[in-house]
Amino acid sequence: MIKSNIWKIYAKNFSENLLIAWAVHKLYFTQALGITMQEMAYFTLAITIVHIILEIPSGFIADKLGLKKTLLVAKTINIARIYFYINAKGLLDIVIAYAMSSVASSLKSGAEEAMIYESLKEENRKEQYEKVLGMASLAKAIGFGLGIFLGSIIFNGYNYRQLFIITLIPMSISYILLLIQKEPDIEEKKDSSNLEFKKAIKEAFRELFSSKQIVFVIIYSFIVKGIVRILGHYDELYLIALSLPVVYWGVIRNIFNISEGIGGILSQKLKERYGYKNNFTVIIIISSILLYIFTMNIGLATILVMSILLILGNIGITLTSGYINDRVSSKLRATTLSIKNLIFWISFIGFDFMFGFISDREGIFIGARFFAVIVAIYMIYYMSFKNKVLDKEKTVEMENI
Secondary structure, eight states: OOSOHHHHHHHHHHHHTOOGGGGSHHHIIIIISOOOHHHHHHHHHHHHHHHHHHHHHHHHHHHHHOHHHHHHHHHHHHHHTHHHHHTOOSHHHHHHHHHHHHHHHHHHTTHHHHHHHHHHHHTTOGGGHHHHHHHHHHHHHHHHHHHHHHHHHHGGGSOHHHHHHHHHHHHHHHHHHHHTSOOOOOGGGGGGTTOOHHHHHHHHHHHHTSSHHHHHHHHHHHHHHHHHHHHHTTHHHHHHHTTOOGGGHHHHHHHHHHHHHHHHHHHHHHHHHHHHHHHHHHHHHHHHHHHHHHTTOOTTHHHHHHHHHHHHHHHHHHHHHHHHHTTSOSTTHHHHHHHHHHHHHHHTHHHHHHHHHHHHHHOHHHHHHHHHHHHHHHHHHHHHHHHHHSOOOSOOOOTTO
């Protein structure tokens, strides 16, 4: 137990997400720095551009350099970006900080999932992947929720910049927890130590798109991940639109984050009882309906709807992650997962811009309705082809590709 990476991953996820300043960081942007909602959309665009450039190379680096070393580099960059938040004078400083965050996220992308899967595989527990990924998500949610709660309480006693300085404490603790993790011993990687970048990318692409089932589930994962993103990434702005006092934000956002964690925890049992296809179907139907109701801005009931959507979305994210990881090899796992994430980021470039454009003019809930329409159209597509494509739910191990 002491040597296991799993409890260390839980503790790291909790501490690195104890982001006290994030309780009011968008308020800091809009009120202290005078940044508009459309300019916030530019932050997301900056993140997306960096992700597109670095996503695949970062996955390859993780497979070549090692998962732990790659995550340590990402952690160092994440801590360094706080300097720009503390000393920000305007839009440029925030864009630089967001870009640094994007570099770190690119390095983590694929590597974090791979670290959990390979650690469990080494401990002969990989059948628990959905459960452990759910617990890791819950640890993130509790940490982030507690950070938001604490930040909203102490906000009146500190200025914005002081909150960012305090945030450095748990981030430093998470660095230590990452340092004591063990690099998983992956036998398949020994055969790929001299693999060139182009050949690795070709092999990863071939593996990722080796079957209709995998491609179908990848598209599905983009939709459920998009739902969680449109709700979680802009949650402060929805609370502003609902005219809720800042003092309540900590409690409400804690509910949102716990909802995400609960979704991950439920995934394992739901998969064992109902299988992938049945879960996918129920999630997309209910999510499509609730997302449109959410965009109607039904007052405080909006918070309940948002919480349910976050639970459903994270069940979908965890299940699709398990489905895909069981069907790709360890040899280039981080590279393969990074390719999947790259496609997601590319697909969201236009959406993020349109969301910011519509929200600035018509309100954030109308901006969210733009995505609700996309989800409804996808649901029709999913229902039309699910029986033809998802007719084989057996785990297909591909360890010897």
